[in-house]
Amino acid sequence: MHYVSEILPSLLSGAWMTIKIFFWTLIASIPLGILASLGLTSRIAPLRWILKFYVWLMRGTPLLLQLIFVFYGLPIIGVIFQRYDAALFAFILNYTAYFAEIFRGGFQAIDQGQYESARVLRLTRAQTLRKIVIPQVVKIVVPSIGNETINLIKDSSLVYVIGLGDLLRAGNVATARDVTLLPLVLVGVIYLLMTAVATFVLRKVEQHYRSWR
Amino acid sequence: MLELKNIKKQFGGRTILDNFNMQVPDGQITAIVGPSGAGKTTLLRCISGLEKTNSGSFILDGKTFDPANNRDNDNVIGVVFQDFQLFPNLTVLDNITLAPQLVLKQSKAEAEKRAQELIDQLNLTGKESLYPYQLSGGQKQRVAIVRALAINPKILCYDEPTSALDPDLRQTVESIILSLKQDNMTQIVVTHDMQFAENIADQIVRVEPIKA
Ligand SMILES: Nc1ncnc2c1ncn2[C@@H]1O[C@H](COP(=O)(O)OP(=O)(O)O)[C@@H](O)[C@H]1O
């Protein structure tokens, strides 16, 4: 028990890094994903192509590679990121692509008649999106967004590779130093706690959207 | 009065309406009849501005009028769609008051007061806080009618108002349409049901399929 309280501060500070990456990635990627999904279904062909290529690239290559590319690769051509910025940049770029695909599917599931009935009621395009389309899209995508959110908590451990002090690194350092499995077990427990909290919040969101069909 | 003059509508080179003329007198019920595929829905969509016509003109109260680009809130053409197209994420009351608030800039209280009158008139009292999925077909249709009326349209259009309903509800739709006529509402009703058209209409306009 004494040992646990000794390593806990470093684990918690690692967990804080994990939470920061998780949080900022989510906050940025969801709105960017919505914008990109509108671009993916846009009438402007070049915009569509560029976004399709971007989504294809992000989903077709490992996030680990993207992370290494941003932090170790880009400096070669003069683009230098701090570790933390590199991690956020790569994560946001990657998750925006996944969210864009999810939202694209959501938007395409909306009946054209909904736009038309909003139009004969004289709603503007923005009002139609905000009041009618987006709430329906959100309801459709919540389960898939939830899956990605849980994945993101676990994926955040990939920042280990660029030397960022996250939860996994903190546990690994303690295990290597003290030759005990306990820190890694604790790391597992903390991840489980974080995914449990996220799962709980997602259930609440799903429940909120269950009042209508 | 709305007048359609020489309306032509094509879809990818296929002519659906050719030199179509019609007059819609104020306060009356105009039924548009014709076989399936004749172009009735297309005609309604042109009148309500959801489709652009290829040529011809619309004249509303003596002035030319372009339904597809009309932003004048005094000249609204209301539509009750065949499948109603209520907004599933909004309650009955919110479905009705959304446009009056956003478009006509009514206050919430104003919009709800007017909505409540229409709700009571169309026998929807007590359904205000339900969501569309909790309503029967007939109730959904009445909500769609109230929603369209709430922005004070010049003309109210219906596409096949009897088709999504049980046959015994036909009577109810008839009496709703006739009671709105009592309130001086100008109405255009598309239907393939000749009997229904004869029961309600002041004038019946035929749309015939055009042979390619
Ligand atoms: N958006 C469209 N694009 C191409 N053809 C269409 C479109 N909408 C309707 N049509 C065609 O126009 C014709 C008339 O359709 P419609 O107006 O729905 O007939 P009705 O309502 O009288 O049954 C049909 O042959 C239909 O296939």
Ligand SMILES: [Mg+2]
């Ligand atoms: Mg039709």
